[in-house]
Amino acid sequence: ERVRVFESLRERQGQQRTSGTTKQAFSIGIRCNWIGVSKHIDIISNPPTLHVCSVKGALVCRVNGELWELLRPLEADCExxxxxxxxxxxxxxxLHVEQSEAEGDLFSILSPLAHLFHFLPFSPRRCGGQERVLWGGEKEREEWEREQEETRKRxxxxxxxxxxLxxxxxxxxxxxxxxxxxAHIYNTLADFIRTEYRRRGFHEVVTPTLYSTALWERSGHWEHYSENMFTVTGDTHTYALKPMNCPAHCLMFEQRVRSWRELPLRWADFGALHRNELSGALGGLTRVRRFCQDDAHIFCTPEQLEEEIIACLDFxxxxxxxxxxxxHCLLSTRPTPCLGEPALWDHAEQQLERSLQQFGERWQFNPGxxxxxxxxxxxxxxDAIGRQHQCATIQLDFQLPIRFDLQYVGGDGETHRPVMVHRAVLGSLERxxxxxxxxxxxxxxxxxxxxQVMIIPVGGGSESYAQQVVRQFREAGFMADADDDHGATLNKKIRSAQLAQYNYIFVVGEKECVSGTVSVRTRGGKQLGRRPTEKVLASLTHLRDARSNQDDF
Known part of the structure; x- marks a missing residue:
């Protein structure tokens, strides 16, 4: 019975899609510079009509910049x-491990099927939890297996x-x-961004973690995001831990009259954020409930926007x-539905496009x-093994300045609405x-x-010198330690330091004590020889402060 209902609904859905498609001829621009004309076609069943000789091997298509399934009918003029x-x-x-297409995903017709599946505790699927991974050939399969093994190691x-850690x-x-x-890695990343903030005219602010729901109702988050927020009740009021910083920054902007001379205001916030992610979605540091972002908001005039966007991209x-x-960058355009006038969206998208063109790096449209x-x-x-990650984002916001009635006094003496930009570079520090x-x-x-540095003394007389070197490097801000395990051999100590991923291993014995030197080797086993301790310290300080990724000096 379920299969019968499923097949009938699939047929009805196909008829609706067909009936809703224009019967007028339209143009199809193929990337091989061929222009075809058709009425109602899809890629799989109509390749001769399209005069496309390269359909074999196609897995997905891009229609006007948007990814489509090959079986989805083309409906209008397109590239x-x-x-x-x-x-x-x-x-x-x-290669994506996904639910098999043979399952017949029923989500799009879930409502008519509710009476058939109301007693099931899981999502309705026609066949159950089949999974598959597909390859183009044996070579691709072996490559995929190597990638999976490398991913496990990393x-x-x-x-x-x-x-x-x-x-x-x-x-x-x-x-x-x-x-x-x-915590050292965590704080070093934050300090890195803070250094850039000082160079780029950002000012750090500190905001509360707990807010009355009145703030979230005003910002609109309570209506659309409350299920993802942690709430507490006290003094007959309901409060919520902040999942983002933007409403608090709007409060800061409105706390007094602002002048056009103050703009742009660039406010950064490292406050702790909390989001009530589903327990099944949690996974190590990549999806957490408590996290910190290198979050910042820019309030500027419309005339300043393009310059600010370019500066964010350079950051x-x-x-x-x-x-x-x-x-590479993706320009994500107007979704459906959205808030705001179409003309406002068009103008904003054009500004972002001009900024990307001036920026000069690779980018593409991401429609909708x-x-x-x-x-x-x-x-x-x-990353190093070819995986894609989306971390940084630059977002324009038309709605919060309206909801908070943010204004500044312009050079003409009139009040104007500022433009608000949400911006993160690292994104979540945890991720x-x-x-x-x-x-x-x-x-x-x-x-x-x-x-960073492990000092290994060789012989009882060198231990005091090893501790002296440790103090010298720690005073210079390095993470330095000494291995004073008397029961381990030199080779074992070196191997232990390498496995612990110390960047540099200094071996010190009687000769080094007398000459004020250290014998340097990298964690990869490369021996750099005996060098004066002061010169080694100066060289490593330079590498550290330059944030260099090289080992030799």
Whole structure:
């Protein structure tokens, strides 16, 4: 009975799609520069009509910049691009472990089927939990298996445990406990961004964590986001832990009359945020309930907007260059539904497009994926094993300035509405630490490493000198330790330091004590020889302060 109902609803849905499609001829621009004309076609069943010789091997298509299934009928004038396994989109389509299409996903017709599935505790699927992974051939399968093994080796949860960086406990689900070494990475990242803030005219603010629901009702979050917020009751009032900083920054802006001479205002906030993620969605540092963002908001005049966007993009490029990430930008445009006048959206999208063109890095349109309150630029990075991550974002917001009635006095003496920009570079510090741990495979660069220098004394007379070197490097701000285990051999101590991912290992014996030197080797085993301690300290200080990723000096 269920299968019968399913088939009838699928047929009805197909008829509705067909009847809703225009019967007039329309043009199809193929990326191979061929223009075709048809009435109602799809890629699979009508390749001769399209005169497309490269349909074989296509896995997904891009229609006017938007990814479509191959069986989805073309409905209007469009530019069509076929994507095979040799493209990122094709790989994601084919290699993604997903519910089999044979299941016949019923979500789009869920309502008519409710009476058949009301007693089931799980999502209605025709066949159940089939899963599959597809490859283009044996070579692709072997490559996928190598990638999976490499991913397992680089898992940030394993690295966090092995290096004693962090852990989780059920007493606070989804909230990370950062141990001293993990806290060092956490604070170093925050200090890095703070240094950039000072260079770029941002000012850090500190805001409360707990707010009355009156604030969230005013901002609109209570209506649309309350199920993701943690609430507490006290003094007959309901309060909520903040899941974002923007409403508090709007309160700061409105607390006195603002002048155009003050703008742009660039406010940054490292306050703790809390979001009530489903327990099943939690996963290490990549999805947590308590987190911190390098969050900032810019209030500017409309005339200042393009310059501010370009400056934000340059901020992103400068930071990602330090990590060695390549990236590309996505201009996410008006979704349906959205708030605000179409003309306002068009103007804002044009401003973002001009900023991206002037920025000069690779970018593309991402139609319909903007936030309901404004268009945005999402920045996707590629890590060392080719995975894509979206961390940085630059978002325009038309609605909060209206909801909070934010105004400034312009040069003409009249009041005007400021433009608000939401901006993050690292995004969640927790998630960025996970990405970096896996990108570097736990081999942290010197400037970020929680284990920078290990001094190993050889012989009883060298222990005091080893401690002297430790103090010297610690006073210079390095994470330095000495291995004074009398029961271990030199080779074992060196191996232990390498496994602990110390960037540099200094061996000191009688000769080093007398000459004021250290014998230096990298964690990779490369021996750099005996060098004066002062010169080594100066060289490592330079590498650290320059945030260099190189080992030799």
């Amino acid at each position: 069509l691009q076929l994507l095979g396994f040799n493209t990122t989109e094709g790989k994601q389509k084919m 898992d940030h949860r394993r690295i966090g445990k092995d290096q004693e 962090f852990f989780f406990n059920d007493v606070s689900p989804g909230s990370c406990f950062f141990l001293p070494k993990g 992103v490029r400068s930071v990602y260059r330090v990590f060695g990430f390549s990236f 994926d903007g936030a309901f309150y404004g268009p945005k630029i999402d920045i996707q990075i590629k 960025m630490i996970a990405i970096l741990a896996e990108n570097f495979s736990g081999k942290w660069p010197l400037w970020l490493s929680p284990a």
